[in-house]
Amino acid sequence: xxxxxxxxxxxASLAARIDPAVTEFARExxxxxxxxxxxxxxxxxxxxxxxxxxxxIRAPAGVWEHEPSEMTVRCGAATSVGELSAHLAQTGQMxxxxxxxxxxxxxxxxxxxxxxxxxxxxxxVRDLVLQTRHVDATGKVVTAGGPTVKNVSGYDLPRLxxxxxxxxxxxxxxxxxxxxxxxxAQWLHGDGDPFAAFDLLYRPSSVLWDxxxxxxxxxxDPSDVAAEAARVEPLGFGPTTDAxxxxxxxxxxxRPSDLRTLAxxxxxxLAEVGVGLVxxxxxxxxxxxxxxxxxxxxxxxxxxxxxGRLNPGRSAW
Amino acid sequence: MVPEADTAADAxxxxxxxxxxxxxxxxxxxxxxxxSRDGSIEGSLPAIVCLPETAAEVAEIVGVCRRxxxxxxxxxxxxxxxxxAVPVGRPVVVATAxxxxxxxxxxxxxxxxxxxxxxxxxxSRALTPLGFHFAPDPSSQQVCSLGGNIANNSxxxxxxxxxxxxxxxxxxEVVLPSGETTMLGGVDAEPPGLDLRGLFVGSEGTMGIATxxxxxxxxxxxxxxxxxxxxxxxxxxxxxxxxxxxxxxVPSALEMMDQRAIEIVEAFAHAGYPTEAAAVLLxxxxxxxxxxxxxxxxxxxxxxxxxxxxxxxxxxDAERALLWKGRKNAFGAVARIKPDYYLHDTVVPRSRLTEVxxxxxxxxxxxxxxxxxxFHAGDGNLHPIxxxxxxxxxxxxxxxAAGRDIVAAxxxxxxxxxxxxxxxxxxxxxxxxxxxxxxxxxxxLVRETFDPDGFANPLKVIPSGSRCSDxxxxxVPEGAWV
Ligand SMILES: Cc1cc2nc3c(=O)[nH]c(=O)nc-3n(C[C@H](O)[C@H](O)[C@H](O)COP(=O)(O)OP(=O)(O)OC[C@H]3O[C@@H](n4cnc5c(N)ncnc54)[C@H](O)[C@@H]3O)c2cc1C
Ligand SMILES: Cc1cc2nc3c(=O)[nH]c(=O)nc-3n(C[C@H](O)[C@H](O)[C@H](O)COP(=O)(O)OP(=O)(O)OC[C@H]3O[C@@H](n4cnc5c(N)ncnc54)[C@H](O)[C@@H]3O)c2cc1C
Numbered sequence: 001x002x003x004x005x006x007x008x009x010x011x012a013s014l015a016a017r018i019d020p021a022v023t024e025f026a027r028e029x030x031x032x033x034x035x036x037x038x039x040x041x042x043x044x045x046x047x048x049x050x051x052x053x054x055x056x057i058r059a060p061a062g063v064w065e066h067e068p069s070e071m072t073v074r075c076g077a078a079t080s081v082g083e084l085s086a087h088l089a090q091t092g093q094m095x096x097x098x099x100x101x102x103x104x105x106x107x108x109x110x111x112x113x114x115x116x117x118x119x120x121x122x123x124x125v126r127d128l129v130l131q132t133r134h135v136d137a138t139g140k141v142v143t144a145g146g147p148t149v150k151n152v153s154g155y156d157l158p159r160l161x162x163x164x165x166x167x168x169x170x171x172x173x174x175x176x177x178x179x180x181x182x183x184x185a186q187w188l189h190g191d192g193d194p195f196a197a198f199d200l201l202y203r204p205s206s207v208l209w210d211x212x213x214x215x216x217x218x219x220x221d222p223s224d225v226a227a228e229a230a231r232v233e234p235l236g237f238g239p240t241t242d243a244x245x246x247x248x249x250x251x252x253x254x255r256p257s258d259l260r261t262l263a264x265x266x267x268x269x270l271a272e273v274g275v276g277l278v279x280x281x282x283x284x285x286x287x288x289x290x291x292x293x294x295x296x297x298x299x300x301x302x303x304x305x306x307x308g309r310l311n312p313g314r315s316a317w
Numbered sequence: 318m319v320p321e322a323d324t325a326a327d328a329x330x331x332x333x334x335x336x337x338x339x340x341x342x343x344x345x346x347x348x349x350x351x352x353s354r355d356g357s358i359e360g361s362l363p364a365i366v367c368l369p370e371t372a373a374e375v376a377e378i379v380g381v382c383r384r385x386x387x388x389x390x391x392x393x394x395x396x397x398x399x400x401x402a403v404p405v406g407r408p409v410v411v412a413t414a415x416x417x418x419x420x421x422x423x424x425x426x427x428x429x430x431x432x433x434x435x436x437x438x439x440x441s442r443a444l445t446p447l448g449f450h451f452a453p454d455p456s457s458q459q460v461c462s463l464g465g466n467i468a469n470n471s472x473x474x475x476x477x478x479x480x481x482x483x484x485x486x487x488x489x490e491v492v493l494p495s496g497e498t499t500m501l502g503g504v505d506a507e508p509p510g511l512d513l514r515g516l517f518v519g520s521e522g523t524m525g526i527a528t529x530x531x532x533x534x535x536x537x538x539x540x541x542x543x544x545x546x547x548x549x550x551x552x553x554x555x556x557x558x559x560x561x562x563x564x565x566x567v568p569s570a571l572e573m574m575d576q577r578a579i580e581i582v583e584a585f586a587h588a589g590y591p592t593e594a595a596a597v598l599l600x601x602x603x604x605x606x607x608x609x610x611x612x613x614x615x616x617x618x619x620x621x622x623x624x625x626x627x628x629x630x631x632x633x634d635a636e637r638a639l640l641w642k643g644r645k646n647a648f649g650a651v652a653r654i655k656p657d658y659y660l661h662d663t664v665v666p667r668s669r670l671t672e673v674x675x676x677x678x679x680x681x682x683x684x685x686x687x688x689x690x691x692f693h694a695g696d697g698n699l700h701p702i703x704x705x706x707x708x709x710x711x712x713x714x715x716x717x718a719a720g721r722d723i724v725a726a727x728x729x730x731x732x733x734x735x736x737x738x739x740x741x742x743x744x745x746x747x748x749x750x751x752x753x754x755x756x757x758x759x760x761x762l763v764r765e766t767f768d769p770d771g772f773a774n775p776l777k778v779i780p781s782g783s784r785c786s787d788x789x790x791x792x793v794p795e796g797a798w799v
Contacts, residue, residue, distance in 0.1 A: 069563035070666050092565055114507070126515060127484045142759045143752065146733035148664040150481065150696040152470045152519050153734040153744075153751055154778065155760045159483070159515030168511075180565035183611075202539055202605055223607030253507040257425040274427070276506035286509035292499035297511045299766045304759075317510030 021060035021076060022133055022141060022172045028057050029170060031139040034312045037170050039078065039108030042101045046112055047165045051313035059107050059172055063087045071149060071178045072130060077107030077171040093178040096122040100248040107171040113163025113316075117246055118217065120274045121205040126162040128177045134161060134169035137305040147175050160300070166311040168304045182219035187243055188229055189215050192236030194273045195260065200231050207273035208244050211262060214273070215244045246270055250284030253277060289317045322407065327364050330385045334367055334409065337377040341368040341415070352410045355395040355402040356457075358659060358713065359742050363390065363404035370415045372490060372498060372528035379526070379772070380496040382409050388775045391526040393433065393462030397469060398660050399741030401521045405776050411526055413464050419443055420529070426504050428487050428531040433464025440532070449534035452479035455737070456645050464527050470519030472737035474570040474644070475601070477695040479535060481737065483518040490529035491517060494768035504531050516763065521739050522774040524767040538569070538603035542613055543631040543640055546620050547594035551575060554596035555670040557623040558694045561600070562667065564615050570601040571695030572644055575674070577654075578691040578702075585650040586643035594626060598694065599644055647691040648702065654687060655704035659716045663727035664736040667697045676726040677701045684719040698736035699727065725750060740778045748780055 029035060034054040038044075060076035063084060068091040075084060082102035088094055097109050098116020115125045122128075131145035144157035161169055185205075194214035198207045206217035216237060218225045229239065247270055256276040262269070268281040278284075289297065297317055301308075327344065334342035343349075344365045354360040364387065369375045382389045388408040395402050404410060413434035420430040424447060431440060437458040441450040454473035455461055465471070467489065472481040479485075488502040502514030517524050548554040554573060561571065574582065574590075574597050583590040590597060602612040613630065620628045631637040651658045665673045674690060681688035681703060692700040703719055705712050720743075724734060728750050735744060748757055761779045 067666070067668065069559040069668060071562060113512075123480060123484055126512065127480055136759065140755050143756050144760070146664070146751065147731060148666060148697055148733050148736070150472060150476070150664050150693070150698050150736040151733045152472075152481075152737055152739050154740065154748060154757075155763055156470070156483070156515055156519050157760065157763065159512050160763065162515075163512055180567065202536060220605060221608035221611050224605035227607065228605065251507060253503075253505045253509070255426050255504045256506075257423075258505075272506070276426075276504075287505075289510045290499055292493065292497050293501065293510060293513055296493075296513055296766060300511065300763065303762045303766055 018133070018141060019060070019064060019173060021062070025060050025172045026135045026139055026141050029135045029139050031137075032309070034309045035170070036311045037077075037107065037166055039105035039111075040080065040101070040103045042099070042104045043108065043112055047314035047316060049313050050311065054312055059105070059170065061105075064173070066091075068093060072147065072175055073178055074147070074173065074175045075106060076173055077110075078105045080105055081109060088178055089181065092181050094181045095128055095176050095178055097125055097128075100246060106174060106176075110162050110171060110174065111164065111166045114251065117208065117272065118205045119277075120207060120272065121203055121219065122179065126159050129158045129162060129174060130177055131175040132158040132161050132171060133173040134171050136169050137307065137310055141172065142169065145175070149177055163316060165314050165316045167301060167314055167316055168310065170310065184222040184225045185217065185219045186225050186229060187215055187217050187240050188232065188237040189213065189240035189242070190235070190237035192232065197232045197235055197237060198273050200235070201228055204228070208246070208270050209259070209273050210244070210270050211265065211267065215240070217243075244270060247279045247281045250280035250282050251277060252280060252284045253287065286317065322364075326385065330381070330387055330409070331365055333381045333385065334365060334378060337381060338367050338369055338374055341370070342366070343368075352392060352395070352412065353404060355397045355400060356660075357398050357400040357403065357741065357743055358716070359400040359403045361404050362407070363410040364407040366410045366412060368412050368415045372492065375411060375526050375528050376492045376496055376498050378409065378411055379492050379494065382772060383496060388772050389526075390774050391464065391468065391522040393465030393468075394436070394460050396457045396461045397465060397741065398662065398738040399735065399743040401469065401739055401741035401774070401777060402465075403742055405742070405774075413462060416528065422447065422534075424449070424534070427534045428504055429534060430529060430531050431463055432529060433462060433467070433527050435463050437461050437463060437466055444534060445537070448537050450537055451532055452476065452485055452535040453482045456648065463530060463532065467518055467527050467530060468520065468522045469737070469739040472693070472698070474572055474693060477571055477693065478567045478569040478603075483515060485533040485535070486514065486518055486530055487533055488531040489514050489517055489527050491525040491527050493525045494770070494773040498528070519739070520764070521741060521778055523764055523777055525773055540606040540609045541601065541603045541637070542609050543637040544600045544613065544616055545590070545629040545640055546598040546600065546616070546625040547591045547627055548596045548598070548623065548625055549594065550624075551596045551674060552671040553623045553625075554598055555667075555674070555694070557598060557619050557625065558670065559667045560619045560623065561616060562695065564619065566602070566612050566615055568600050568612070568695060569603040570599065571693070572599040573597070573690070573692055573694035574599070574644070574647065575690040577687070577689045578647055581650045581653055581689065582643035582647050582691075584653060585646060586639065588639045588643045590643060591626065599640060644691065651689055651702055651704050655706050657705050657707045659703045659705070659720065661699065661701045661703070661720055661723055662735050662738040663724055663732055664696065664698045665727050665730045665732035667694075669730040669732070670694065670697060670699075673699065673726055673730050673732070677723055680719050680722045680726065684715040686715060686719055693736070696736070697732070721747065742777060745778060746780050748778075
């Protein structure tokens, strides 16, 4: 009476979907020596210095599948953000990864796990990742998540991998969610109160503040962008063509409400209002991890990479 | 293997639990019966039910369970549809119903601190006067708990634009299976280290018990429009879904109902749904007024292109509410045709909707069941309802077999096992349809990090034996069964 396909046939067809470039990458990773993936080296020193003698390899690159009406894209982890953006732009789509340098690879951005300056509107980068295919410490391919825009099948390993700095697995391929490019975008600039502006506006894309001046990014329908801009004009904000420079050395994490305490602390920083992130020209030490959490993180690393061969010398916490 | 009830062991366990929560530890048949099932068709009795009032009590209960080598099971409202809250191994059920306080609404940081037993809709109601809401809105939102939403990473119609639960959880206080209490994530922008919060959300109670959460507040949209489009042909309705998305719109909701669903819902809600249509799309656009108006125009164009019969735009909030009333109560209304139903949940690429829907009807016919479809079309999330009468002999087997075939058909079309209801018991043994043995082995390694001894909701999500290759003995406390 059965009218469907059995589990064996189905998973066989899934295995067949693994791209040959991913299989080849897994072979290259192998199962024994210390190894790291090089992206574009734009953030090569994040998380500590790589142990000497570590073999350096590159992940596969290329935009492999993009179906505009599905709003998803499948690409090799070494694809540069610039290449991916250019590809998506042809059909009016984007992924707001927004790294400081477009040459950064998708795998590098996800390994670092830092969101871009439009997080206020679009959320954290990890919320854009639908499926990951990584190569683990034993040289085997692991698929987690799923190809569709919605999925709760199994544990959420993609969220674990984002921000793990390549210490738990090496990203080979990802499927990301795309978004439509908004029809209009406008930066505003002025010396008004950015907190008051944030409260007035409906879901602005970015509100950045350096202690004396602020920049606001509005995106959406042109009439809405104009109307929203008019709402904050009395606060002292007007259109500008220039996005602010975002310092890319230190990232300090705060509660959004605590940003107010930065008033009068001088320059050298740019804060994301509503998010709580402060970009600084000086390096910033990440805050402490609670002991119970550090124990879990250590245990995860121990179980997934017992010999410590993945990105040795680096740590995500 | 059903473990023999060990009366002496249960009595000793009850004694120690009474020491923690007094008469809120219960073992009477009535309450054990009440907590033996969730919204799925599985069921089995727990040993004891506890109703803690504080996180400290939860931690102590977990400690007692460990000392007695007895698994525990967190439970919210029991509306889960995958058997996640069905007791396995005569566990202690830790019901969060009495942990139902909204602790603080922190508008400055755009979060609310809540206990896990707060009901989803109660939170959004409390936030309305402040101009905010909690975006995930499962159709069960009047009764399901936030703890259950977190554990299942639940979705809802409006998650199309706003994302599912995980995008809305900033921080989580959890009691780990070790009995330790810790905070995962944080209200600050980038809590350091691995995203344990992201791992816990969606882990279906197998990594511990959430005792408190900081959930994100979403501002209410200044402008909302709700439209109803009807089609003579399901395939044109499905094609319209893809066309709306391809046109660069992200509606806040994009729901589809087939003819049977329309009939059932209309008889109940009297919302003026066109009962002669083969399918309707319920589309909601929200945001700033300009974008919403532009979106309405795009939808009108798509409707024309795909031969929609009518485009009804709700004139006011009352009409909007009426259109949604039908959608949100569709499942309950199924009782009009059969007393029981089994609600499925798979996701397929939007472009394959028509084809997989067709297969769903054929599968239901083959097993002599009635299929009704009301679903989140915008993200390809199918929810076939199989209506049946439990009194018919052998019907349970037919329902389960049909479910398995629906899952297989969805995966063969490039889809996944579940979009929002989770894996639990129901789909645990289908994980191999989507994942390789090594994928599941890896997932189990991660789960085991949190719960090496298998105390927390054991034997859910990952099929037992996923680690046979590693001569792994399932670390299941004695007396557990499947
Ligand atoms: C202070 C600071 C500010 C930043 N601000 C932003 C920002 O605003 N927006 C933003 O998006 N990003 C930001 N980043 C992150 C950064 O832009 C990108 O993540 C970075 O460009 C990584 O890309 P890459 O290809 O150059 O990686 P690399 O510099 O080559 O590598 C970075 C790390 O990632 C690992 N890695 C690379 N590829 C893989 C892979 N396939 N699998 C596993 N691990 C891999 C490497 O081993 C290395 O440890 C910031 C980083 C810092 C330190
Ligand atoms: C008519 C109907 C419509 C539905 N519509 C939707 C829908 O649109 N979208 C959707 O996503 N779901 C839907 N569901 C499914 C269900 O309502 C959701 O999964 C809901 O989130 C479950 O919440 P609950 O409180 O009932 O959890 P329960 O059923 O009690 O538990 C579900 C799981 O969560 C775990 N759990 C509960 N509380 C905690 C805690 N504090 N800590 C750790 N683990 C915990 C349990 O162990 C179990 O594994 C629907 C169900 C019904 C009956």
